[in-house]
Amino acid sequence: MHPAPSIILFTTLSGLGFGLLTFLGLNMPDVDGWVLFTFFFVGFALSVGGLLSSTFHLGHPERAWRALSQWKSSWLSREGICAVAALCVLGLYALLAIFFDTKVAALGFVGSALSLLTVFTTSMIYTQMKTVPRWNHWSTPLLFLSLSIGGGALLAAQTAVAGLFLLIATLTQAFAFWGGDRRFKDRGHSLKTATGLQNGELRLFEPPHTGTNYLLKEMVHQIGRKHAQRLRVLGLVFGLALPTVLLLSQTVGHVLAGLIVVLHVGGVLALRWLFFAEAEHVVGLYYGKHG
Amino acid sequence: MTQLPGPTPKKLGLVIDLDTCVGCHACVVSCKGWNTENYGAPLSDQDAYGANPSGTFLNRVHSYEIAPKDAPAQLVHFPKSCLHCEDAPCVTVCPTGASYKRADDGIVLVNEDACIGCGLCAWACPYGAREMDMDAGVMKKCTLCVDRIYNENLPEEDREPACVRTCPANARHFGDFADPESNVSHLVAERGGIDLMAEQGTKPVNKYLPPRPKTDAQPEAEIDVLAPLLSPVATEAHGFLGWLDKTLDKLPGGAT
Amino acid sequence: MGEPKLNLSPRVSDEVRKTTCYMCACRCGINVHLKDGKVAYIEGNKDHPVNQGVLCAKGSAGIMQVTAPSRLKSPLKRVGKRGEGKFEEISWDEALKIAKDWLEPLRQDPQKLAFFTGRDQSQSFTSFWAQSFGTPNYAAHGGFCSVNMAAAGIYTMGGAFWEFGQPDWDRTKLFMLFGVAEDHDSNPIKMGLGKLKKRGAKVIGVNPIRTGYNAVADEWVGITPGTDGLFILSLVHLLLKAGKVDFEYLANFTNAACLVDCDPESDEFGLILRDDEGRELVMDRNEKRPRCYDKADIAPDLVNGWRNAGVTHKPVFHFMLERYLDEQYAPENVAEKVGISAARIRAIAAEIARVAFDEAIEIEQEWTDFRGRKHTKMTGRPVAFHSMRGISAHSNGFQTCRALHMLQLILGAVETPGGFRFKPPYPKPSTAHPKPHSKVTPGAPLDGPHLGYPQGPSDLALDEDGNPIRIDKAFSWENPLSAHGLMHTVISNAHAGDPYKVDTLFMYMANMAWNSSMNTAGTMKMLTDEDENGDYVIPKIIYSDAYSSEMVAYADLVLPDTTYLERHDCISLLDRPICEADAVADAIRWPVIEPDRDVRGFQSVLCELGAMLNLPGFVNEDGTQKYADYGDYITNHIRRPGVGPLAGFRNPDGSGAGRGDVNPDQIDAYIENGGFWIEHVPDNAAFYKPWNMDYQNWAVEKGLYDSVQPYLFTIYVEPMRRMQAAAEGLGDIQPPDHLRERLKQAMDPLPIWYAPFGEDVNDDAYPLHALTQRPMAMYHSWGSQNAWLRQIHGRNPLYVPTDVWEASGFEDGDWAKVSSPHGAITVPVAHMAALNANTVWTWNAIGKRKGAWALDDDAPESTKGFLLNHLISDLLPPKEDGMRYSNSDPVTGQAAWFDLRVRVEKVAAPEEAQPAFPALQGQGVGE
Ligand SMILES: Nc1nc2c(c(=O)[nH]1)N[C@H]1C(S)=C(S)[C@@H](COP(=O)(O)OP(=O)(O)OC[C@H]3O[C@@H](n4cnc5c(=O)[nH]c(N)nc54)[C@H](O)[C@@H]3O)O[C@H]1N2
Ligand SMILES: Nc1nc2c(c(=O)[nH]1)N[C@H]1C(S)=C(S)[C@@H](COP(=O)(O)OP(=O)(O)OC[C@H]3O[C@@H](n4cnc5c(=O)[nH]c(N)nc54)[C@H](O)[C@@H]3O)O[C@H]1N2
Ligand code: SF4
Ligand code: SF4
Ligand code: SF4
Ligand code: SF4
Ligand code: SF4
Ligand SMILES: [Mo]
DSSP states (O other), rough: OOOHHHHHHHHHHHHHHHHHHHHHTOOOOOOHHHHHHHHHHHHHHHHHHHHHHHHHTTTTTGGGGGSSTTTTTTTHHHHHHHHHHHHHHHHHHHHHHHHHOOOOOOOOOOOHHHHHHHHHHHHHHHHHHHHOTTSSSSSHHHHHHHHHHHHHHHHTOOOOHHHHHHHHHHHHHHHHHHHHHHHHHHOOOHHHHOOOSSSEEEEEEEEEESBHHHHHHHOOOOOOOHHHHHHHHHHHIIIIIIHHHHHHHHHOOOHHHHHHHHHHHHHHHHHHHHHTTTTOEEEEGGTOOOO | OOOOOOOOOOOOEEETTTTTTOOOOOOHHHHHHHHHHSSOOOOOOOOTTTSEEEESSEEEEEEEEEOOSSSSEEEEEEEEEOOOOOOHHHHHHOOSEEEOTTTOOOOOEEEEETTOOHHHHHHHHHOOOEETTTTOOEEEEOOHHHHTTOOTSOOGGGGGHHHHOOTTTTTTEEETTTTTTSSSHHHHHHHHBOOTTTGGOOOOOOOOEEOOOOOOHHHHHHHHHHHGGGOOOSHHHHHHHHHHHHHHHHTTTOOO | OOOOOOOOOOOOEEEEEEEEEOOTTTTOOOEEETTTEEEEEEETTTTTTTTTTTHHHHTTTTTHHSOOOBOOOEEEESSTTTTTTOEEOOOHHHHHHHHHHHGGGGGGSGGEEOOOOOOSHHHHHHHHHHHTTOSEEEOOOHHHTTTTHHHHHHHHHOOOSSEEEOOTTTSEEEEEEEEEESOOHHHHHHHHHHHHHHHTOOEOOOOHHHHHHHHHHEEEEEOEEEEHHHHHHHHHHHHHHTSSSSSHHHHHHHHGGGGEEOOOSSSTTTTTTTTTSSEEEETTOOOOOOOTTTOOOBBOOOSSOOOTEEEEEEEEEHHHHHTTTGGGGSSHHHHHHHHHHHHHHHHHHHHHIEEEEEEEEEEEEEEEEETTTTTEEEOOOEEEEEEHHHTTTSSTTTHHHHHHHHHHHTOOSSSSTEEEEOOOTTTGGGGGGGOOOOOTTTOOOOOOSOOOOOSSGGGOOOOOTSSSTTTTTTTTTTSOOOTTTOOHHHHHHHHSSSOOOSEEEEEEEEOOTTEEEEEEHHHHHHHHHTTSSSSBBOOOOEEESSSSOGGGGGGEEEOOOTTSSSOOEETTSSOOOBBBTTEEEEEEESSOOSSSOOOOHHHHHHHHHHHHTOOOBBBBBTTBBOOOOHHHHHOOOOOBBBOEEEEEEEBBTTTTSSSSSOOOHHHHHHHHTTSEEEEEEEEGGGOOOTBBBHHHHHHHTTTTTTOOOOBBBBBSSSHHHHHHHHHHHOSSSSHHHHHHHHHHHOOOOOOOOOOOOGGOSOOOOOOEEEEOOOOOTTTGGGGGTTHHHHHSSSSSOOEHHHHHHHTTTTTTTOOOEEEOSSSSEEEEEEEESBOTTEEEEETOOOOTTGGGGGOOOOOHHTTTTOOGGOOSSSSOOTTTTOOOOOOOOOOTBBBOTTTEEEEEEOOOOOOSSOOOOOOOTTTTTTT
């Protein structure tokens, strides 16, 4: 798939944001006033910023409100609703907590749950895509959630929790790489099933057009193996493994925490880029790809 | 609407005959022409006269090469447009309800006024049947020429998709798959029509008729059967003329 | 939310105008839908005989052709150097004055004008113009296109494949297609294949490349290029040997039974014996004496010769047996050369025999033959063949095509049900066609039509000294039967001053500076070369194009044509009409939209220019302009009494069909009728047309001929024998010595096969054959300006077969240097397995010159696309004596595009495909 910067930014930032908000809703860390304000500000900025950035790739952002209508069937619709609900609930919670010094725990709890649900719904948008076998697996929501919770915990200065979830994320990511690399084949997708042409070795002779098109630009992204391998290691080691080790092995001061955040966010951006760039859409088969 | 309507009373769609398609792209261009003027926004082109031309088409013709083990390699021309799937994933992912499957006839359409151009439906389609129009910012797809097939401003005989009407080789057939007696149902039954990428579980309505087996594999086998046809009457002119003279004499009237 | 409410019956358009497509020369009928006066949508016309509603990709893309930025906008005068593409827009008055000033003096020396009209669908009109002007130098594009097909068909059967005939799609059970990728009959062939597929009839494709029609064929014969003749003669060998021959058909309807003069002392040695009225003699099997072939009670004898004065005159059939039963044509002896196993050749011959004779069909239909015999049924041999440039574009193409016709004839599969059928006005034997005319009289018209079918040396276009009269050397000893002229030799001959220099080169609708020339770079140079005085060697060039093509850059004066939707045209029975086997039909184009630029229909311009030049036929008695425009000409011109450009709706009341007086409202009647006119062939006239009196009488009634003219198919072609006899030393008109041997071989009156001339290269240096094919969705050079079509074919790779691919170490995305004895190009390669193992190929004419067609300079057509033409020489390699012959068929002069041999070598990818030429500047459509 085409690794659109807006989508990479959206999923990374909003994941972090909703992760942070999850903790804030649970009153972790237990802070008040300006400090709490700052935490919430960061949480909202990340999640709202992420959501906004996701509208950049829309053909008609002015109609974005319509996206809330199809909650019965569409994960994107559900995501929108969850996000709005989470932001509203936690907005109220934050308002009361910061300006009225009243932490309505139930409200926070609901807000946290909605935040996690938002991240889950986001992940389900990708997970549901049978057309992208790499995504179409339980590891995708686990990865999104663990990253979100781990990153959120990191931002919320919950080092132990962060360490734990980043460990889960590390393992999930490693598994996702491993399993993702073979899933396309395992699912049995091939040019033969795509075309029904069975008797012999089959390959694309001529594409339908020498010019390019939307499908090729959007769905048939090809990435060099070496390049991908390097990024995987970088992302996995610096974005997940190293932070996990640091978080779990020693007490983390502000400076180190800042460093870990930078490492982590950078790493997740790289991993998210790979998440898209490495995702093979079955339509590529028709264009002679993924053979 | 984004929910699927369940079984539809009619299942309109196309049969594509891979044994007959010569890969001429006529269906591609007539589709472009019709849909540029009709349903929804025109199909735009970008950099039309430049280095990287691209544009929106709702139907495209690929070609594939098959190399069987013991026969010469073959080429198959392969047209592809929306298959109007029964379990259309492109519909259920749509967050706005713009994508829908018509309850009456099963045609999958995009309501362009409601489409936000998120592209998700195109991701969900295994077949590459949806293309975002870069000018209009909305998703385009084959409409099964819904604005032709019922169009009372068209003569009855023209109420079929533009691509079907134009196909010079008659490799495209339009009809109702819910009716076991329809032309398309018969074709599918007779020729073993297949689903593309059945493992995706989309239950395509459109069916493909696979190429018939080629006969160029084993001349030796054929020649045994056919050999008597070529048994020589003579090997040189003189003998031949003698044979012919006798043969002609034996004919009624004795003359040619 | 429910489903949105759709308008299921939107208004499709404001108005539909029916005219004829011209996105290629197939002449399909189109419905042009207009909205607000603009073209909105184009679809096929269901009533039209050619396409019956279907339309190809190009036809549907016509709308982008009439909006393309490459359309010329006004007359242009060259301001830069030739070939730069720099022009100034001028008025029509100025343009016409320039043309007049250039042409007027040439009327006193008409050979100084060379008028060649390329892809012309109005040849009966443009040739009329040229004839009136008096120049012998006129032809259209047939010489570089498919004259081998046309001439071989006319000389053998009085009609050819392609536009003149068609397989009996409704009845054929076995269809064999030789060397066709697309053809001019593009929609009808596809429709026909569709019918065969539906009926389950078998299709065999004989082609080195397995794409398109050959991809859907049930059986593919991946023949070695240039060897079809040998393959066909091997089939003939097997069929003859097995007696699987329609003797009755051969004896009665072909000249197989005609007696050949076998007296070596005779002036007529090798010609057919004739009676006092000049009619062919056959032995009568009953009366055992020679008689005229057309007697009612005759039994033409294939077996017995006529012994007279010590000489036995033998029937043609004897010569056929002697030649084709020879073991040199046995499958085992040809298999290696043709690249088809002996077993497969046998299997195909047997299959042909089985279908032709075991599955013969009969139609209960009475008919009367020219001998006056009544028949109660029509017997068909349901085997049909079709062929095009895969055979014709080789230097042995004429004879190969003749061999194919002979195969059809021994099967009795021409003009019989299930076989091959002619479309009126064909069949028409070569003797009923005009002969070429070339007698120049200063200030006066030529003595007759330029082109035709020579019957012997005395019909050649030679002056008293035996030199060619025509600039293209058509109808000279180099290519005696060049029935369509040789447009491809005009520029090089004019440049070389051989046979003479011309003053003005006037061309229409042919991209001679690019895809329709061999030696492309050389041609561009010839067009720009200057003499010692700094004048151009070809002094003046006038060119009419509708678009900013490569050729425009080489013109001094450009006359911008309209597009096909903006003008009158006439697809006339006098040219190449839209007839079907069951119908006579013709069609028009008319301005369904008005041009939005200062352009004029070229034919209308010729009407005006003709009047300015005072050409007979173009002025009234008082010297005023005779035809206001082409529409006026189409309506009012009379060719023969009662016969004009359009056959339908003649007489002022529209009652005339075929013949009749002028109808001032004729064009309106055509428009009313959907742009065409059609009249069906009666059922009893549907088959056996050359011998069927019901057909013959009907044809006379419709004005196709002036008198009934039944004839025999000529397996043995006397005009060829006459040329061959001259080469052997007989007669007064003698070829130059250096051509004798070649003529003796090539002008054989019975089909033969010889290796293509261009194949005469070192096999190790140039091991591969190189071909081109037409892409179905692109028309030569002119599709690339089309925004839709160029997305489908914007560049072209060279397709390489598996063994070569692997041996060269190619991978996807690689480039190769491709060398021929003539030159080298560097181009992208791609792999193809469904391909003859010794053949490489590419799509034709995708490559474009930078700056042409209003495309950006970095358009893929000019950076990755390429022309194979750079590798094709216009001349063959020198002979031992230093002579260089044109790269053409020695019989017809047909350009031998496909005799090309090459080698490929992997090279590093260059910046862009090589050779690259400087970008054209503006071309009249730039800023
Ligand atoms: N779409 C489209 N249609 C066109 C045109 C176009 O440019 N585009 N051009 C028109 C014109 S001008 C013409 S002349 C016709 C030509 O129509 P075609 O005759 O179909 O011409 P080509 O495409 O050159 O195809 C020649 C075929 O012959 C095969 N071939 C080459 N050498 C041999 C050989 O030795 N033996 C055999 N058996 N096969 C061989 C090639 O592989 C190729 O398939 O098409 C007309 N129609
Ligand atoms: N390598 C290789 N070369 C080949 C062939 C091949 O098979 N292989 N095929 C050969 C054959 S068969 C042919 S016929 C030639 C074809 O080659 P050309 O005869 O050059 O044909 P086109 O490229 O179709 O274009 C002719 C010109 O007509 C112009 N034109 C288009 N429409 C109009 C109009 O309405 N009015 C006017 N005035 N001009 C118009 C176009 O702009 C173009 O410049 O190519 C030959 N060249
Ligand atoms: S129009 Fe018909 S033959 Fe041509 S590509 Fe389309 S389906 Fe195939
Ligand atoms: S082919 Fe694609 S777009 Fe069409 S219904 Fe099926 S999934 Fe949807
Ligand atoms: S692009 Fe339009 S139709 Fe497709 S999912 Fe998004 S809103 Fe729905
Ligand atoms: S049915 Fe209509 S919209 Fe669909 S591919 Fe055919 S022409 Fe295009
Ligand atoms: S074959 Fe195509 S381009 Fe040629 S006349 Fe017919 S519709 Fe037009
Ligand atoms: Mo041609």
